[in-house]
Amino acid sequence: MHRRSWRTAIVACGLLCLSGAFGVPAWAGPPEITERGQLRVCADGNNLPFSNRDGEGFENRIADMMAEELDVPVTYVWAPQIMGFVRNTLDLGVCDVIIGVAAGYELVRNTNAYYRSVYSLIVPEDSDLDVSSLHDPALADLRLGAITDTPPVVPLRSAGASVKTYALQADTRVVSPVRNAVQDVADGVTQGAVLWGPIAGYYASRQDPPLRVLPLVGDTPGAHLQFRITMGVRRGEPRWMDWINDFIDRRQADIDAVLADYGVPLVDRHGQLIPVDSNEQGD
Template identity: 40%
Template sequence: MKMPVWDRYLVAAAFMLGLTTAAPMAQTSDLVSKTALRVCADPANFPMSSKDGSGYENKLAELVAAKLELPVQYTWYPMATGFIRNTLKAKKCDVVMAYAQGHELVLNTNHYLTSVYTLIVPTDGDLAAVRALDDPALEGRRIGIIAGTPPAAHMARNGLIGQAQSYNLFVDRRHESPGTDMLNDLAKGQIDAAILWGPMGGPLVKTDYPQFTVIPLIHEKLPPKLFYRITMGVRQGEKVWQRKLNSIIRRNQSEINSLLAEAGVPQVSDLGTEMKEVSN
C-alpha cells in the first residue's frame, strides 16, 4: 500500500518524492548534539510547525527539550522534496518531530500519535450528521480534497470525485496554503465540505473556523486506510538516540496526548476504529 502523504501536512512521509533511501549508517549517537535539541522543521507549516513557535510541533519540541534539559535549536526548510536530504541527512539537525511510521528515509521512534483524515462541514448544515463517505447525503456535493491523498480513492469509489474541488499537495507553504484555502472556500460556500488530514484540519478549525464541525473518518472499511501512526524521525542507524526518544515518549505520553488535544488534533486508537478519549 502506498505510504500516505499527510496532505503535505502529513509531516514528512512518502511525500519526499524523488529521494532514494540511503544505506543505514553505522550505529552511533556521536552526531547528535549534546548542547541542544536540534529540530528539523518547516518554518511555515502551521498549525504543525511555525518559525514563530506557535505550532503544536514546536510545543512538542519544547516538551522533549525540557525532559532532556536542553534548549531547542531549529534548522528550517520547507517540507517538500529534499527536506530530509538537506536537514537530517545533512546532519544539520537531529530529529523531525512528526513523521509517518514505516518510511525508510528516517529511523522511526515509537509512535506517539495515531490520527485520521477528517470530513469538515458547517455545523448548522445538513451534512453535520454524516459519518462516512458512503452517506447518500454527500451525493452531488462539491467536496474539497488534497490531490493524491488517500481519501480521494474513497471518494472515487463512492461516486464523489466528479464534482470534487482539488487542491495542490506539494507546495511551499510560505507561498501557498491548500488547507487554509480549502477551509476559506468552505466558509464562502464555494464547496460544501472539506476533507483534510486531522492534525491539519482539527487545529485550524479550533483556532479559526468555529462554525465548522470536524468528523473523523473512522468508519471507512475498505482500503486505502485513512488513519496513520506518527513518530519522531531520526537518522538511520542512530539507535541510541532513537531509544532515548522512545523513553521520553513512553514516560510522557499522557502529557503529549494533552498537548495534542489542546491543539485540536483528533486522536484515535492504534487500529483507527474509535476515538481516543483525552482530557486537556
C-alpha cells in the same frame, strides 16, 4: 500530505532494507553523538498546526518538552516540507530529529508512535451531514475539497462527490493549500473538505463561526485514512532513538494534552475515536 514526501508519508510502509547482507553494515556514517549541547530540530517554519518560526505549533511545544528534559536549548533548521526535505536537513546532519513522521516512512528511522489520527471531514456548523465513512451515500453529488493525491480523493469520487483538489506540495512560505481548502468551506465554495485530522481540527476551530469536524473512523473500503505518527531520526543512532522512545513513553499524557489543545482527533489502536477527556494513549 503526500506519499512522496514525509509529511504525507501518510502511506503504506515501504520495503524494509536488507541491513545485514554480505556482512556490510547498514550505516557507514560518523559515530553517534552521545552528548548534546542543543536539541536540533528539522522543521517547516510556516506549517501550522505542526510548527512555525514563532513556536506556535504543537511540534514546537513537544520539542520544548524534550529540550527541557535534556536541559539544552532548542535550535531549528527551517526548510519547507516539500520534495528533498529529509535530504536537505536530517541527512546532512545539520539537525537531529523530525518531530512528526508517518510510521513506515523509509527515508528515516521511526521512533515509537506518539499519536494516531485520522482523516476528517470538515463541514459548516449548520450542515446536516453526519458521516463517519467516505463510503456513505450522503456524500453523493456534494462539492467537497481534498488535497490532490491524498487517500480520500479516490473514495470521494467513487461515492459520487464532485472533488475540488488543492496542491499537494507547496512552498508554505508562499501559499497554503490547506488553508484555502478550509476557507472555501467557510465561504460556501465547497460543502466540506476532507483533510488530515490535525489540520482539520486546528483550522476548523479557528473559523468564525467554527466548522464542524467529523473524524472518518468508519469502514471506508479501499482507503487508508488512519496513520501512526512517530519522530524521525537518522539510522545508526540507537541511543538517540532509545532516548526519544523513553521520552514518549514517560510523557505520553503530556503529549496527548498538547494535541488536545490543537483539536487533533486521536484514535486508539483499534481505530476508535478517543474522547478528549480520555487518558488512553494514542500509540
